[in-house]
Each structure stands twice: as structure tokens, then as C-alpha cells.
Amino acid sequence: MTDASHDVLICGGGLAGxxxxxxxxxSGLRVALVDALPLAVRADAAFxxxxxxxxxxxxRMLRALGVWQQVAALSQPILGVRAVDGxxxxxxxxxxxxxGDELEEGALGAMVEDRVLRPALMAAxxxxxxxxxxxxxxxxxxxxxxGEAAVTLDTGARLAAPLLVGADGRRSxxxxxxxxxxxxxxxxxxxxxxxxxxxxxxxxxxxQRFLPAGPLAILPLPGNHASIVWSEAEAQAAALLAxxxxxxxxxxxxRLGHGLGRVAMAGARWSYPLELSLAESMVAPRLALVGExxxxxxxxAGQGLNLGLRDVAALAAVLAEARSRGEDPGGAQVxxxxxxxxxxxxxxxxxxxxxxxxxxSNDLPxxxxxxxLGMAAVTAVGPLRRALARExxxxxxxxxxxxxxxxxxx
Amino acid sequence: xxxxxSVDPAEIAKxxxxxxxxxxxxxxxxxxxxxxxxxxxxxxxxxxxxxxRDRRADLPFAGLRLLDIGCGGGLLCEPMARxxxxxxxxxxxxxxxxxxxxxxxxxxxxxxxxxxxxxxxLSAGERFDVVLNMEVVExxxxxxxxxxxxxxxxxxxxxxxxxxxxxxxxxxxxxIVGAEWVMRxxxxxxxxxxxxxxxxxxxxxxxxxxxxxVDRKGFVFNPLAxxxxxxxxxxxxxxxxxxxxxxxx
Numbered sequence: 001m002t003d004a005s006h007d008v009l010i011c012g013g014g015l016a017g018x019x020x021x022x023x024x025x026x027s028g029l030r031v032a033l034v035d036a037l038p039l040a041v042r043a044d045a046a047f048x049x050x051x052x053x054x055x056x057x058x059x060r061m062l063r064a065l066g067v068w069q070q071v072a073a074l075s076q077p078i079l080g081v082r083a084v085d086g087x088x089x090x091x092x093x094x095x096x097x098x099x100g101d102e103l104e105e106g107a108l109g110a111m112v113e114d115r116v117l118r119p120a121l122m123a124a125x126x127x128x129x130x131x132x133x134x135x136x137x138x139x140x141x142x143x144x145x146x147g148e149a150a151v152t153l154d155t156g157a158r159l160a161a162p163l164l165v166g167a168d169g170r171r172s173x174x175x176x177x178x179x180x181x182x183x184x185x186x187x188x189x190x191x192x193x194x195x196x197x198x199x200x201x202x203x204x205x206x207x208q209r210f211l212p213a214g215p216l217a218i219l220p221l222p223g224n225h226a227s228i229v230w231s232e233a234e235a236q237a238a239a240l241l242a243x244x245x246x247x248x249x250x251x252x253x254x255r256l257g258h259g260l261g262r263v264a265m266a267g268a269r270w271s272y273p274l275e276l277s278l279a280e281s282m283v284a285p286r287l288a289l290v291g292e293x294x295x296x297x298x299x300x301a302g303q304g305l306n307l308g309l310r311d312v313a314a315l316a317a318v319l320a321e322a323r324s325r326g327e328d329p330g331g332a333q334v335x336x337x338x339x340x341x342x343x344x345x346x347x348x349x350x351x352x353x354x355x356x357x358x359x360x361s362n363d364l365p366x367x368x369x370x371x372x373l374g375m376a377a378v379t380a381v382g383p384l385r386r387a388l389a390r391e392x393x394x395x396x397x398x399x400x401x402x403x404x405x406x407x408x409x410x
Numbered sequence: 411x412x413x414x415x416s417v418d419p420a421e422i423a424k425x426x427x428x429x430x431x432x433x434x435x436x437x438x439x440x441x442x443x444x445x446x447x448x449x450x451x452x453x454x455x456x457x458x459x460x461x462x463r464d465r466r467a468d469l470p471f472a473g474l475r476l477l478d479i480g481c482g483g484g485l486l487c488e489p490m491a492r493x494x495x496x497x498x499x500x501x502x503x504x505x506x507x508x509x510x511x512x513x514x515x516x517x518x519x520x521x522x523x524x525x526x527x528x529x530x531x532l533s534a535g536e537r538f539d540v541v542l543n544m545e546v547v548e549x550x551x552x553x554x555x556x557x558x559x560x561x562x563x564x565x566x567x568x569x570x571x572x573x574x575x576x577x578x579x580x581x582x583x584x585x586i587v588g589a590e591w592v593m594r595x596x597x598x599x600x601x602x603x604x605x606x607x608x609x610x611x612x613x614x615x616x617x618x619x620x621x622x623x624v625d626r627k628g629f630v631f632n633p634l635a636x637x638x639x640x641x642x643x644x645x646x647x648x649x650x651x652x653x654x655x656x657x658x659x
Contacts, residue, residue, distance in 0.1 A: 028466055146430075147516035162517075324465045325450040326489030328517065333435045333443060409466050 006032040006132070007329055008319070009151065009161040011139055011174045013042070016291030016308040017167030018121045022065045023316035025130040026408030029323060032159050033125070034151065038136035043122050048114040049193050049270030051219055051227035053078060053206060055109045055306045055394030057403040061313055062117075064407045070120040076220045077107040079204030081392060085372050086209050086257075096372075102389035109393055111206070111219050111227065113195075134159070142177040149286040149330065163330035164287050165315070170277045172293035178284045185276040187298060189214045190237035192230040194269045195221065196252075199261030202226055209257065216255050225266060228252065231274060241271055274298055283339045286330040288315055294342075306394050307345070313400035314341045316408060345397065422512075428505070429513040432483025441595040442485060448629050448638035449544060449650070450489050453571055456625065456652045457495075457540055460569045469494025476540040477563060479528055484510040484521065486542055491519040495540070498522040500531060528559040537565045543572040544650075547612070548605050554615055561619035564655040570621060573629070573650035577606035581647045584631075609645050613653075621653035 008024055010017045013035030021031045041047065054062070062068040080100035099108065125131055134153060141152040142164070149164035166174030175182070202220040209216045214231030221227055230252065232240060240248060245265050253263055277296040282289050291308030315338050322334045390396045394403065402408065435443040454465060463470040472494035478486045481499030483506060491497045491514070499510060504525045514521045541563055550556040557572075564570060575585050582603050589595045607615070613623045628641035629648035638648075 028468060145516070146513075147518060325447065325454050326492035327447070327450065328488070328492070331435075333447065336435070 006030050006159065006161040007323075008032075008163045008165060009149065009159050010034065010165045010167055011151065012166065012168030012172075012291075012293065013037075013125075013133065013135065014167065014169065014291070015118065015121060015305060016293075016312055017165070018125055019062070019065060019067070019309065020165060020167060020290055020312045020316060021131050022067070022121070022124055022128055023312060023402060023408045024319060025128045026065070027316065027320035027323065028130070028409055029319060029329070030130045030132075032132050032134060032161065034134045034137055034139060034153065034159070036136070036138045039122065039126075039133070042135075043119045045115040045119075046268070048118065049195075049268060050229075050272075051111055051113040051193075051195070051221060052117065052305045053109055053111055053219055054309075055303075055392065056103065056105055056107065057394030057399060058306050058309045059110050060405040061309055061402040064402050064405050065124065067117075067120050067124050070123070071112055071116050074116045074222060075110045075112040076222045077204055078109045078111060078206050078220065079107055081108060081206045081208070083208040083210065084257075086211060097388075099385060099389045099392060102386045103393055103395070105393070105395065107204075108389060111221055113221065113227070139173060139177075142174065144178070144284075144286045161330070162286065162328055163319075163335075166287060166289045166293040167291050168293050170275070170292040170296035172279070172289065174287070175279050175284075175289055175293055178287050180284055180287075180289075181280045183276075183278045183280070187214075187231075187274045187276070188234055189231045189274040190234050191272045191274055192228070192232065192237055192240060192269055193272065194228050194230075195266040196226050196228055196249075196256075196260075196263045197266045198224050198226060198263045200224070200259060202260065207257070207259075209255065211255060218256060218260070226260070228256075230255070234273070237271060241269060281339070282311075282342055283335040285332070286335075288335055288338055290315055310345060310394065310400070310403065311342055313402040314338060316402055317400040320408065341398070341400075421508075425508045425512050428509040429483060429516070432485070432506075432509060433513060439483070439485075441589065442482075444636075445629060445638050445648070446485050448640060449486065449573065452627060452640055452650055453486070453490070453542060454493065456571060457569065460624075460652075460654065461539070465493075471495040474539045475537075475565075476542065477531070477536075477538040478542040478544075479560065480544070480546040481510060481523065482506050484513055484523070486544065487521050487523075488514060488517055488519055490542075491521050496522075498524065498531075498536070498538070500524050500526045500528070502527050528556065528563060532559045532562045536563060537568075538563055539565055539568050541568070541570040543570055545573055547572060548574045548601060548607065553607065554618060557615050558619045561616070561621050561655060564621075566655055566657045568655045570616075570653050570655070571650060572612065572616065572653070573648065574612065575601065575606045575648055576646055577603065577608055578646060581606055584647050609649055609651065612651055616651065616653045620655065622656055623651055623653045625652040626650070 007029040009032045010021055011034050013033050021033045024031050083097040137153040137155050139151045140154050143150050148160045148162055150158055150160035152158045166172045168174050204220050207218040213233050217229040219227040249265050279289055279294050282294045290311040297304055318338045319329050322329050327334055431437050432439055458465045470493055474495045476490050476495040476497050478499045481487050481501050487497045487499040507523050507525050510523045541560055543560055547553050575581055586601055586603055590598050609626055616623055627650055628645040629638050630641045630644050631638050
């Protein structure tokens with residue numbers, strides 16, 4: 001049975017796919033949203049331990065979609081960013097990068113935990129008109145015809161639409177079935193993610209410590225809470241994850257610096273292997289990729305989700321414009337506009353985070369000196385610091401309407 | 411679906427190839443594809459303004475009967491059908507019609523495609539709310555007679571959009587030397603410069619046909635962005651006009 005009553009078919013109901021569905025539905029398009037996992041599994045608080053550093057522009061977009069209003073009270077504004085170079089146990093270098101009040105728009109961004117954001121997005125989707133969800137259904141076949149793309153689900157249903165969107169993550173089956181190849185570079189690092197409580201207030205400062213084995217981020221959560229993203233060499237990370245909680249804390253504490261006072265673990269530990277994974281193209285006939293399906297980058301600058309949301313905002317803008325002119329949403333010209341808009345940004349971010357990781361994840365004395373000087377130089381030079389702050393807040397470049405805070409269909 | 415069931419499979423295969431060619435943005439009709447978003451933007455905006463429609467609504471042009479003269483593969487017809495208009499496309503070149511029909515079927519759109527001319531539709535008594543007359547008038551032998559027939563196809567209060575190429579040194583340089591000789595976007599001899607019409611001449615012709623000109627804009631190619639945009643001021647090469655048939659003569 002073929003159901004042809006959709007304009008866009010999205011595979012992957014995570015943060016990128018879900019926010020795209022909301023944005024498209026808001027501009028009048030009818031969306032089918034397919035995800036292999038049942039809704040209850042994704043809404044569970046233990047599903048994902050990460051917290052997100054959302055850039056200012058990403059917060060604006062989630063507000064325009066009506067999601068941010070539900071999570072704002074549980075989020076922590078990022079009032080400043082500090083990046084310091086260091087070695088375990090040694091005091092941090094005084095030559096550090098520091099950003100704070102450079103933006104007239106307000107905070108650089110906000111921290112929010114996945115267990116807060118994801119259920120809020122799912123609640124908004126459940127209430128959205130024009131979004132039909134197919135949850136707990138796996139795609140078993142995919143084909144592209146002259147006028148439509150179609151997928152067959154393991155439930156036997158066949159869904160077709162003029163445009164298929166792959167939002168199914170770094171192992172995107174949608175991209176693979178379309179014949180798009182990927183370039184994958186493993187960093188040999190694993191990110192250990194956990195939350196801590198601490199005695200002294202964090203002041204809303206996101207702190208990135210560059211340690212020889214990999215970066216460690218201390219990201220502020222509401223109250224005296226912080227989310228830790230600790231990147232370590234794979235074998236070392238596996239050993240750390242196997243430790244009992246108190247031994248793990250004993251290994252973590254000296255890496256945190258001294259500002260937070262006494263610390264304690266808050267909840268479980270999660271781990272994520274780190275890699276750079278780029279699809280060879282963001283589009284194919286009747287297919288567009290968004291988020292990690294197009295590009296999974298190192299979390300070093302906290303840009304992964306922000307990059308994905310920029311894809312979503314750009315694709316939503318291109319498709320809303322196409323709809324208002326009656327253009328085929330899956331037509332080659334419409335998709336080329338999306339690819340042009342996103343292509344440069346994606347390549348630049350992948351290259352920057354890759355370079356960052358390689359320059360900082362080592363202990364070569366000469367390089368250490370240079371990177372400390374570099375960070376101090378950026379901090380000292382006002383215009384450079386402001387430019388970096390605008391970049392970090394996602395306010396640089398050609399912003400799609402959603403990231404200027406305009407509601408879809410508005 | 412091709413309406414004529416007597417068409418043989420080899421013919422259908424040929425139409426499929428031609429449809430793919432018509433609709434390939436990098437193919438033979440690339441210049442038309444490049445101009446098309448700009449044309450569509452103008453058409454959608456003018457129709458919405460004239461008939462008080464909200465372009466963000468579902469099927470904003472529902473209830474409007476629209477004719478595209480010189481429809482080719484359906485590059486304008488399909489978007490207008492997607493916006494809800496009841497679309498008729500005519501082309502004097504018979505080979506375009508089965509191609510356009512096939513592509514509309516592939517796109518799941520119902521469009522009434524016919525081989526024919528404006529004059530034939532007029533004598534058949536057909537009337538429309540919107541007539542699209544895009545890049546045709548510079549190719550006809552008698553523009554005044556042709557535009558008279560087009561105007562006769564409009565219901566009272568109906569809207570006709572006419573685009574063509576201006577006649578001046580710049581249009582000669584860009585539309586003939588540039589597009590035909592240098593870029594090879596169009597086959598040599600596609601256009602005869604002396605048949606080009608200035609905006610004032612066109613508006614006089616439209617007024618002579620009983621229509622009231624209401625708007626004019628330029629289509630301007632930006633070589634840096636490699637795309638076309640609408641301009642209020644620069645009508646020096648490609649341009650488009652909107653004219654309405656008064657409700658009372």
C-alpha cells in the first residue's frame with residue numbers, strides 16, 4: 001500500500017529530524033517522520049546522557065519552533081567560555097582564551113540536557129498538525145523514481161513523497177541506500193560523558209581544558225551541576241569506564257582544575273566513540289541529508305548539534321520558499337540551493353574541529369607554547385574576540401530565518 | 411498518462427528521454443531552469459496580489475483557471491498546478507505535449523495539455539483568470555494581433571503576465587552575443603534582435619488589446635551569484651509586465 005499524502009518523508013526522529021519536521025509542518029508542508037525506535041524508548045530520561053551547548057542562534061530557532069519555552073527553566077545560560085591548555089595536576093596556563101560579554105544579543109548560548117530537550121521536542125511533535133509519526137518502524141527498502149522517493153517499512157507500509165530526508169545519524173542508512181559514500185576518520189578517542197555536582201558556583205562559564213590525551217569540557221548546568229565531556233584515548237577510556245564510581249571520580253577530579261571546590265558524581269556515565277564522518281554530498285536525487293547523517297564532527301567546540309540545526313534551518317527555509325512558488329520540493333534545483341547554502345559551512349566546521357583536535361591533543365612542547373600564545377592573542381585582540389564570540393554563538397554568516405528567530409510560516 | 415493509448419512503446423521511451431531532458435536543470439534547457447525560480451516568484455506574487463490569495467495557505471490558487479501559452483515541458487504549469495490552479499498548457503510544437511503530459515503524470519499532477527495556439531483557444535470560446543505569456547511575444551510575426559487574441563482569453567478582472575526581451579544595445583550584447591554566441595545557452599538564431607520589444611511598446615500593445623498595465627519588473631542576471639533576480643529599475647534586457655482586463659470595458 002502506498003500512502004502519497006506527504007510532501008516530505010524524514011527518516012530519523014532525533015533532534016535534527018524532529019526539529020525539521022516541526023519547522024516544515026509550521027510552513028504548511030505535510031511530513032511523515034519515521035524512526036526505528038518506539039516513542040517511549042526515546043522519551044526515557046536514561047536514553048542519552050549528553051548535554052548540549054546550544055549556540056545563541058540555535059536557542060532562537062528552538063524558541064521559534066515553540067520548544068525552547070518548555071525547557072528554558074531547566075537550561076543554563078552560557079555566560080562565558082574559557083579554553084585553557086594544561087596537563088593533569090599542573091595549574092592551568094595563564095595564557096587562555098576567554099569569551100563573555102561580546103554579544104549585544106545576550107548570552108553566547110545555553111546548556112540543556114538531552115533528557116530535558118528530547119522529550120520537549122517529542123511533545124511538540126505529538127501536538128503538531130501535519131506531522132505523521134511512524135515510530136518503531138525500520139526501513140527495509142528505499143527507491144527513487146522520477147517523481148518521488150519511497151521507503152518500505154518492516155510493518156509492510158510503503159511511504160512516498162517528492163523528497164526524502166536522511167536525519168538518521170552518522171551511520172545513516174538513508175544515505176547508504178542512496179549510494180552516498182562516507183569518509184570516516186576515527187580519532188582513537190572516546191568521549192566519556194557524566195554529570196557532577198560541585199560546591200562552588202560555576203558562574204555560567206563553559207570551560208574547555210586541553211589535556212594531552214584529549215579535551216575535557218566542564219559545561220554548566222542549572223545550580224551547582226556540570227556536564228563533563230572527557231575525551232580520552234580509547235583504551236584509557238575503556239579502563240576508566242570500568243572503574244567503580246569513587247575511583248572514576250578520583251581520576252576525574254585532578255583534571256577539573258580547582259575552581260569548583262569539592263565534586264561528586266551525579267548519575268551514570270555514558271560513552272561515545274569519536275570520529276569525523278562526512279557524507280560525500282548533502283544531496284542526491286530526491287534526497288537531502290541533515291545533521292550527523294551529513295556530517296558528524298568532533299565535539300571539541302560543542303558545534304555538532306548546532307551545525308545540524310543550521311542544516312535544518314537552511315533546508316526549512318529553502319523548502320518554504322519552494323512551496324510558496326509551487327516548486328517540486330525534491331527537484332534538483334531546490335536541493336542544489338540547500339547544498340550550496342550548507343556546503344561551505346559544513347566543510348569549514350569539519351576542518352576546524354579536526355585541526356583543533358589534532359593541534360591540542362598532544363604534548364609536544366613547541367606546539368603547546370604556540371597554542372597557548374594563540375589563545376592569549378585572540379583574547380587580547382578585541383575584534384578577533386568579538387568575531388569568535390559571534391561565530392561561537394552561531395550568529396556569523398548568512399542566517400536562515402529560523403535562526404533569526406522568525407517562526408515558520410510567519 | 412499519455413491520453414492517446416495508441417502510442418507505441420518506442421514512442422513512450424522517446425518521450426521519457428525528452429521529459430528527462432526538459433527537466434534536467436543542467437541539460438539543454440539550463441537557461442530556462444536558471445530563469446524559472448525568478449519567473450515563478452513574479453507569477454506567484456502577482457497572482458496572489460491580484461486575486462487576494464495568501465501564498466502560505468494550502469493550494470492558494472484553488473479556483474483559478476490558468477493558461478500557459480508556449481508551455482514546453484511544463485516548467486511553469488506544474489508549479490501553478492501545485493499551488494492549486496486549474497492549469498491548461500498549450501504549445502504549438504506538438505512534440506512537447508506528450509512529454510509534458512508524461513512528466514505531469516510522474517509528478518502526480520493533473521494538467522490539461524493541448525497542442526494549439528492562443529487564437530484556436532479563443533475561437534473555441536475558452537476563458538481564463540490568468541494567462542501566462544512568457545518568452546513568446548518576441549517570436550510571433552504579428553505581436554498586436556497575437557496579444558489581442560491573448561487578451562480575449564481573459565475573464566473580466568483576469569490577469570495576463572507577459573515577459574520578453576528589451577530592444578537596445580545592451581540586450582543585443584547580452585541576449586544575442588552573450589547568450590547565443592558566447593555562452594551558447596541558446597542555439598544561434600533563437601532570437602532576432604529587431605523583433606525585441608521595449609517595455610513602453612509592449613504596454614502600448616497591451617493597452618491596444620484592451621488591457622490595463624499594472625506592473626513591470628526586470629529579470630536581472632547576477633553573474634557573481636550565477637542566478638536571476640527581480641529588479642524594479644533595470645528592465646534593460648529581460649523584463650516582465652502584468653496587465654489586467656478591466657471588469658467593465
